[in-house]
Amino acid sequence: MGIRGDARGAWERTRSWGTANPWAVDIGIALLVQAAMTMPFVVPRGPELEPATWPAYGLTTLTVLPLVWRRRAPLAVLCAILAASALYKLALEGPGQPLPYTGLVSVYTIAALAPAWHRLVTAGLLVVAVPASVWLNTQSARELTFSLFVFGAAYVFGRLQDARQRAHRIEAEQAAARERARIAREMHDILSHAVSLMIVQAEAGPVAVRAAPARAEAAFEAISETGREAMAQLRHMLGLLRDGGGEGAAPREPQPDLGGIPDLVERVRSSGLSVAYETEGGVRAVPAATGASAYRIVQEALTNVVKHAHARTAEVRLVHREGALTVTVTDDGRGPRPGSGGHGLVGIRERAAAHGGTAAMGPGPGGRGFEVRVRLPVPAAPVAAGAGKRTTTDTTAEAGR
Secondary structure: OHHHHHHHHHHHHHHHHHHHOHHHHHHHHHHHHHHHHHHHHHOOOOOOOOOOOHHHHHHHHHHHHHHHHOOOOHHHHHHHHHHHHHHHHHHHOOOOOOOOHHHHHHHHHHHHHOOHHHHHHHHHHHHHHHHHHHHHHOOOHHHHHHHHHHHHHHHHHHHHHHHHHHHHHHHHHHHHHHHHHHHHHHHHHHHHHHHHHHHHHHHHHHHHHHHOHHHHHHHHHHHHHHHHHHHHHHHHHHHHOOOOOOOOOOOOOOOOOHHHHHHHHHHHHOOOOEEEEEEEOOOEOOOHHHHHHHHHHHHHHHHHHHHHHOOOEEEEEEEEEOOEEEEEEEEOOOOOOOOOOOHHHHHHHHHHHHOOOEEEEEEOHHHOOEEEEEEEEOOOOOEOOOOOOOEEEEEOOOOOO
16 A cells, blocks of 8 residues: 555656656657667668668657657647658668657647647548558558557547546636635635624624623623634635745634634623533544534524524534534524525535535424524544533523623
């Protein structure tokens, strides 16, 4: 497994280097083809065969040299190779080659990189050039069949490479789109939650200033704390968009997880909503991505309660079971309205689906209020201390009491 991984890593590094240095790759291919075409000139030859002369070898090199420009002008390179090969055959008649190496490389390049009209012109050239070359060489049907086969194979391999590259580009674009959507969801959750709490506190502030200055001071402190928390999380999200981690880069702080939910509930409590937080079952370790999604689901659900539900109480309940974490957020507000369901609920469904989980939204128990229930699969893991115990924290706002 380690050897396979090392080989794959070396291959990926080689591909990256080749992508960054196309000239070097083309020169290397030309040298490799030149080495293959040199073999008939260095092996011993019988007296009945054509002599291996230096002029013939020089003309052979002339047929290879255009390959250095094969990416930049593939059709012109093919025409130059055909012209040099015809000159070699008609003027010098040196040692023959077992395969038309330069032509095969050129046809492969056109099939893989060139536009459709280049490929059409290439097909027309080969229909004329291949039979003419066979007629000048052996005039045999066997050579004609073999030549058509190898050129057809080079063309097919080039088209397959083009299809593979297009598939990789599409996959990269889709991955980038998914990442943009994920970041958009994160920023929506952060801003929506923070701004909603700040608006609620700011609206209650003038009344509290006249009636209870201490509560007004607490409200302003909550606004400040909510703003600082939102700025910290936004800096983290924007840092993900930057390249590298050098000087000036945003700090890469960990994503929120299940451990941050009590503080989240406490911040919502400061807006005037009575919130109960309960965990049930053996508390199990969950992957970081699952914990972050559970936090964001609770955050978005509570934000909706603050913004839309006009509720007095809400409950956040986390149930740990073997292989699953269930997150439930309920309230006693006015319940779902016809046509309701904005970006927040869509984001909750998307987060659940990203982990292979499910999300259900609708009226709460007995048709009262609203309930969000999300089930997230988690791998089996050891149970933390306190397994099987139920922990309940009832945080109730002092405002309005």
